[in-house]
Amino acid sequence: MIMSFRWYGRNSDNISLQDIRQIPGMKGVVTALFDIPVGEVWPLDKILAVKKDIEDNGLLFNTIESVNIHEDIKLGIPSRDKYIENYITTLKNLGQAGIKVVCYNFMPVFDWTRTELAKVLPDGSTVLSYNQKVLENLDPNTMVEDMVKGSNGFEMAGWEKSRLKELKHLFEAYKDIDEERLFDHLKYFLEAIIPVAAKNDIKMAIHPDDPPWSVFGLPRITTCKKNLERIVKLVDNPYNGLTLCSGSLGANPDNDIPSIVRYFGKMGRIHFGHVRNIKIHERGVFDEASHNSEDGSFDMYEIMKAFYDVGFEGPVRPDHGRMIWGEKGRPGYGLYDRALGAVYLNGLWEAIIKANR
Ligand SMILES: [Mn+2]
Numbered sequence: 001m002i003m004s005f006r007w008y009g010r011n012s013d014n015i016s017l018q019d020i021r022q023i024p025g026m027k028g029v030v031t032a033l034f035d036i037p038v039g040e041v042w043p044l045d046k047i048l049a050v051k052k053d054i055e056d057n058g059l060l061f062n063t064i065e066s067v068n069i070h071e072d073i074k075l076g077i078p079s080r081d082k083y084i085e086n087y088i089t090t091l092k093n094l095g096q097a098g099i100k101v102v103c104y105n106f107m108p109v110f111d112w113t114r115t116e117l118a119k120v121l122p123d124g125s126t127v128l129s130y131n132q133k134v135l136e137n138l139d140p141n142t143m144v145e146d147m148v149k150g151s152n153g154f155e156m157a158g159w160e161k162s163r164l165k166e167l168k169h170l171f172e173a174y175k176d177i178d179e180e181r182l183f184d185h186l187k188y189f190l191e192a193i194i195p196v197a198a199k200n201d202i203k204m205a206i207h208p209d210d211p212p213w214s215v216f217g218l219p220r221i222t223t224c225k226k227n228l229e230r231i232v233k234l235v236d237n238p239y240n241g242l243t244l245c246s247g248s249l250g251a252n253p254d255n256d257i258p259s260i261v262r263y264f265g266k267m268g269r270i271h272f273g274h275v276r277n278i279k280i281h282e283r284g285v286f287d288e289a290s291h292n293s294e295d296g297s298f299d300m301y302e303i304m305k306a307f308y309d310v311g312f313e314g315p316v317r318p319d320h321g322r323m324i325w326g327e328k329g330r331p332g333y334g335l336y337d338r339a340l341g342a343v344y345l346n347g348l349w350e351a352i353i354k355a356n357r
Pocket residue numbers: 207245248274319
């Protein structure tokens with residue numbers, strides 16, 4: 001396992017590479033070129049500059065999160081071919097820079113969705129939170145405004161204003177797209193890019209939908225074991241794999257994370273791990289939590305043990321953290337609680353290794 005940390009780059013993160021390097025056991029940085037609009041080619045020189053910056057700070061750069069998918073690809077409209085060509089060029093450039101894993105998602109319109117960005121817990125920390133009943137009474141435009149307002153001035157990945165200003169048009173465009181059509185559009189994309197990824201030794205890792213069910217009536221397919229199995233078989237190639245995000249997938253209590261890790265891990269299709277805990281209050285209502293097992297609904301030992309048992313050697317990162325100790329940062333992506341999460345996961349990992357000698 002390569003313990004890694006998500007970083008938003010020099011221009012849009014208040015956390016420095018040195019901060020990250022000082023987290024005990026931290027090995028890698030997961031990042032993206034956040035200034036390149038979705039659908040455009042990532043120039044090799046820009047990728048190499050980020051690589052140099054990260055490596056000069058003693059950290060490994062071999063995983064990208066994310067190269068986002070242009071909406072036209074998800075919509076399956078003719079202009080998708082141009083964006084798929086761009087995606088292929090980006091993959092070739094990333095391969096040349098030594099990138100081994102690329103995370104992406106296939107969620108229509110919205111990326112991850114929450115109804116509250118700073119819910120105060122009894123200990124005074126704040127967390128991202130989701131309530132399906134609140135969402136059902138929300139107008140999507142209002143939600144976007146709330147997300148932008150609550151983001152402490154950071155532009156949040158997946159919630160770029162540019163992507164969201166044409167919301168009405170996008171909802172209209174998805175009117176006739178059901179899950180089956182979305183599967184078709186994903187297949188079309190994978191058939192084009194997986195051979196290129198394989199040739200360049202880049203493992204593609206689709207991130208689960210967050211939360212793993214339909215929001216605002218939009219189709220969502222990366223939601224459960226059955227659908228994940230279908231996705232890895234759409235193009236049955238080891239380079240077509242998964243980002244196993246416990247917090248996203250596990251928001252549906254029907255998704256048993258340790259058993260899903262074992263199943264796809266044994267298949268060699270998990271290429272990236274996002275390991276975090278959430279507290280599920282009832283179906284469709286959950287808060288994010290510290291990484292500790294006792295603070296949430298998951299048994300984090302069992303999740304890490306499953307990664308260990310399948311011989312997982314790829315990148316793993318702590319995921320969203322709480323805001324603690326007065327930190328002002330990007331919601332879910334402060335330094336302190338994610339650092340605590342990384343150290344906790346490393347502790348579990350060391351104990352599991354030694355107990356299994
Ligand atoms: Mn995740």
